[in-house]
Amino acid sequence: MIQGTFFCIDAHTCGNPVRLVTTGHPNLKGENMSEKRQDFLRHYDWIRTALMFEPRGHDMMSGAFLYPPCSANADASILFIETSGCLPMCGHGTIGTVTAAIETGLLASKIPGKLTLDVPAGQIQVEYQQTGNTVDWVKIYNVACYLAHQDAEIDVPGLGKLTVDVAYGGNYYCIVEPQANFPGLREWTASDILHWSPLVREAACSLKCIHPDDPTVNGVTHVLWTGETLNENSDGANAVFYGDKAIDRSPCGTGTSARLAQLHAKEQLSVGDTYTHESIIGSQFIGKIESKTQVGEYPAIQPSIQGWARITGHNNIIIDDDDPYAHGFQVV
Ligand code: PYC
Numbered sequence: 001m002i003q004g005t006f007f008c009i010d011a012h013t014c015g016n017p018v019r020l021v022t023t024g025h026p027n028l029k030g031e032n033m034s035e036k037r038q039d040f041l042r043h044y045d046w047i048r049t050a051l052m053f054e055p056r057g058h059d060m061m062s063g064a065f066l067y068p069p070c071s072a073n074a075d076a077s078i079l080f081i082e083t084s085g086c087l088p089m090c091g092h093g094t095i096g097t098v099t100a101a102i103e104t105g106l107l108a109s110k111i112p113g114k115l116t117l118d119v120p121a122g123q124i125q126v127e128y129q130q131t132g133n134t135v136d137w138v139k140i141y142n143v144a145c146y147l148a149h150q151d152a153e154i155d156v157p158g159l160g161k162l163t164v165d166v167a168y169g170g171n172y173y174c175i176v177e178p179q180a181n182f183p184g185l186r187e188w189t190a191s192d193i194l195h196w197s198p199l200v201r202e203a204a205c206s207l208k209c210i211h212p213d214d215p216t217v218n219g220v221t222h223v224l225w226t227g228e229t230l231n232e233n234s235d236g237a238n239a240v241f242y243g244d245k246a247i248d249r250s251p252c253g254t255g256t257s258a259r260l261a262q263l264h265a266k267e268q269l270s271v272g273d274t275y276t277h278e279s280i281i282g283s284q285f286i287g288k289i290e291s292k293t294q295v296g297e298y299p300a301i302q303p304s305i306q307g308w309a310r311i312t313g314h315n316n317i318i319i320d321d322d323d324p325y326a327h328g329f330q331v332v
Contacts, residue, residue, distance in 0.1 A: 004319045008315040009100040010314070012096065013092035015250055015279060030070075034121075036070075059243065059244070059246050063080075065078070078094065087254070092250040093253075094140050095140065100311055123143075138309070141290065141302065142303050147262050156196065159199065160180075169253075169303070170253070173255055174201060222254075224239075225240075227239075229278050230278060231276075231278055235274075245332060251278055251283060256277045257305060260289055271301075275288070285306060288304045
């Protein structure tokens with residue numbers, strides 16, 4: 001028996017997949033997207049695993065559902081889904097969702113080129129430029145971001161000691177810069193990143209992080225490795241590890257936001273500075289420190305991230321009880 005049919009618009013943001021699910025939304029309980037995220041994880045997680053894991057998805061798969069706004073001033077809400085769960089915030093996911101939704105007419109803005117969106121991490125503002133039917137770029141004014149731990153020493157089995165920072169950019173990132181036990185991202189292969197990242201994340205679990213405004217957002221979930229750039233006009237390069245086996249092909253919106261918060265806290269960037277951030281494949285986001293703010297007791301920044309996305313196809317996904325892999329599987 002068919003459990004669900006999900007019509008999806010498949011897209012990519014600077015190389016990383018975004019599957020925007022346009023039908024089959026479960027009716028979620030909650031006043032805001034953080035509560036709705038918890039409800040989805042409790043009762044409907046099979047939809048995520050079916051759409052993100054193999055055989056319908058893959059290790060990097062990431063997607064979103066659009067919901068009606070939770071706040072009076074918002075245009076819509078986004079629930080992010082990916083292989084590791086439901087992220088509080090996803091930058092590449094937002095850029096892909098906005099592009100696909102505007103280009104296909106799923107979402108119309110009240111003010112041309114501007115949107116206010118509720119996401120589990122809070123509320124974000126979006127600007128986009130459209131030429132004809134094409135969305136050329138999307139700029140996200142992200143939630144407030146801050147440095148949670150500076151120069152923390154962790155011991156990674158087999159690799160040794162690393163000095164790392166942990167910053168919040170919508171998710172908590174363990175940021176690793178080149179040092180004695182890490183020669184830099186371009187000196188490592190993708191297999192090296194996939195091998196060491198889970199061990200770094202595990203070692204970084206000792207670094208407590210709980211979001212002051214929402215305790216359901218907690219713990220280091222992502223590892224951001226830095227290194228030399230491929231493009232002359234990039235200010236920095238990164239490879240973000242997420243889930244069990246994924247390296248972000250985009251420069252990572254929340255990762256870039258975390259990096260901006262870290263560099264601002266360490267007085268390497270100031271308000272008004274832009275930072276062109278490059279991914280493992282050389283694709284770029286433009287980050288900017290828009291203003292200073294506060295998250296609980298932490299000095300914080302309000303960053304923006306700009307990037308582009310393209311639709312790759314339309315996908316009518318069927319989840320059938322008769323299929324032993326109806327809810328997906330992972331090979332880890
Ligand atoms: O763009 O924020 C992002 C993101 C998080 C995980 C993968 N991409």
